[in-house]
Amino acid sequence: MSRPLYRGFSGIGGKAAAAGDEDRYDPKEQPGENGIGACAAASRGRKRHLAVAAVRIGVLVLAAAALAGSVAWAGSLYAGRGAAAAVAAASAHRGYRRLQEQLVTDLLDIGELAGGGVRSREADVCAPEYENYVPCYYNVSDAVDVTDLGGGVVISYERQCAREGRVPCLVAPPRTYRTPVRWPSCKGFIWKDNVRISGQEFSSGSLFKRMMVEEDQISFPSDAHMSDGVEDYAHQIAEMIGLRNEFNFNEAGVRTVLDIECGFGTLGSHLFERDLLTMCIANYEPSGSQVQITLERGIPALIGSFASKQLPYPYLSFDMVHCAKCNVEWDKHDGIFLVEVDRLLRPSGYFVWTSNLNTHRALRDKENQKKWTTIRDLANNLCWEMLSQQDETIVWKKTNKKDCYSSRKSEPVLCGKSHDPESPYYQSLNPCIAGTRSQRWIPIEHRTTWPSQARLNSTELYIHGVHSDVFAEDTSNWDSMVRNYWSLLSPLIFSDHPKRPGDEDPQPPFNMLRNVLDMNAHFGGFNAALLKSGKSVWVMNVVPTNAPNYLPLIFDRGFIGVQHDWCEAFPTYPRTYDMVHADGFLSLEKRSKRRCSTLDIFLEVDRILRPEGWIIIRDTAPLIEAARSVAAQLRWDARILDLDIASDEKLLVCQKPFLRKQ
Secondary structure (H helix, E strand, C coil): CCCCCCCCCCCCCCCCCCCCCCCCCCCCCCCCCCCCCHHHHHHHHHHHHHHHHHHHHHHHHHHHHHHHHHHHHHHHHCCCHHHHHHHHHHHHHHHHHHHHHHHHHHHHHHHHHHCCCCCCCCCCCCCHHCCCCCCCHHHHHHHCCCCHHCCCCCCCCCCCCCHHHHHCCCCCCCCCCCCCCCEEECEEEEEHHHCCCCCHHHHHHCCCCCCCCCCCEEEEHHHHHCCCCCHHHHHHHHHCCCCCHHHHCCHHHHCCEEEEEECCCHHHHHHHHHCCCEEEEEEECCCCCCCHHHHCCCEEEECCCCCCCCCCCCCCCCEEEEEEECCCCCCCHHHHHHHHHHHHHHHEEEEEEECCCHHHHHHHCCCHHHHHHHHHHHHHHCCEEEEEECEEEEEEEEEECCCCHCCCCCCCCCCCHCCCCCCCCCCCCCEEEECCCCCCCCCHCCCCCCCHHHCCCCCHHCCCCCCCCHHHHHHHHHHHHHHHHHHHHHCCCCCCCCCCCCCCCCCHHHHHHCCEEECCCCCCCHHHHHHHCCCEEEEEEEEEEECCHHHHHHHHHCCCEEECCCCCCCCCCCCEEEEEEEEEEHHHHHHHHCCCHHHHHHHHHHHHHEEEEEEEEEEEHHHHHHHHHHHHHCCCCEEECCCCCCCCCCEEECCCCCCCCC
């Protein structure tokens, strides 16, 4: 059980001294004609090195003696018998651990003193052309001007990560960047200079890609997105499913939606008010990015495509997949893109497809007729049922009956055990039907509806190998931690206006946090606690590839998330999250033998964090102390808070500065 936080020792990270300051030229030591100055300097240098060596030897001797004494003490207690000896032994073990951790901290401090008090050099700021830098993708720094290619040109960018190709510098915002508009006002407009746009893409493309560009802002009036508006469109989809209106989506088991090439998040913004959580995915785009603008509006989004890799989500994760005039050619490559949609959909889930191809006028063309026939046949082979067609929109429903697959006479085949992974981290697209062997094969109409869905019962937890007592303790801990976060860190982080602990949060638009990323989500407890406390935020739950894979459990709770290797770049644009949270992440990386440096990971966190955004890291004391020194290199303002006297953990709270270009 987490104990209350209290305000402990604070260390504010300022600007670190540049490396090599101790060797700075001093005119007082300039050698004279007889060379006395030079000899004195050399003598002082030799004495200093001898002193440093003596200090280091003394520290090593002290460390060895302390550890040996602690081990001997613990051993003598373990030699005893009975319950008292066991209690004493446990106490000795805790004492040994504390001594060991304190010793590590002292060694770091003494090592810094022995080195002349020199801190690591501050990270450099990237050149201006990297202000929209997205590692692993084709970047604007080495791209042609897409505005010269003409309208309607689609360029596909494959994700290719190479650690040696990363730029080890701080990605600064554009010169005219402004603090983002707070939620919920950002749904309606954003600052134009905060995103990279060319003006070419606003009149074409996705059904929801139109916007109004004014002098200093971009606005998103809902009535402009369709002839009848997005509300009527959502109502139409609900009716096609057989519902009274879009307010009944949850009753039908729909909570999570994957929106392919979402335009600029208009449908997701509308469905959010109906308790649906929409994940937008779109290709990397050098300008006018759907993902960048959607995140700027406060709606979940991620760079992703159906080009050649599976998306980093487990199978059977989404209740609905939506595609409105997206640029996916569903009839190509033997329908492998539709097979990927089937992998992601839960049983009885819906695929909503809106396209000009579906109109009677378009089907007069023989080529369009051929495409439509191919797509229809592929859907039938996947055991999808066409529920309805209205105007340009068609709704299919995935089967919930496994015996349908055995009655088919054509491909795709069912995946074998070795080709049915639940952790498809950017694996090649699979041409077989996945998830039929999973215990998670549960029709959406049989699942607990939202918001009770977030509290999994013992039967549902058993599917994921989690005991109900463990889950209950995790839930209780996070409820306590979030209350403590809010009381301790308000109004610094969680409110624009001062308030006393225990007071109600100010009403929007004074919500400083909207986009939150959890680097090590575990069961999604941080996400659940934020929602339980009534905070108007959404959380990108990230499950590291070197951690236990609880991402299926997170999706089954009605949340969204992604698997990710933090030694690679996160698939998003710079400046897209208000807060990054990490609990136990440093310990996880340490157990994985540090495949990459903490500085590399923190540089990536800095890239995706908005200026004046916050980082909260919870971990063991020695790792927090080490992380604070790395934070200083990134110019983060850092403060260490003790959780409580009896805890082995500390809290590192950092704020990213607003780096203004000179």
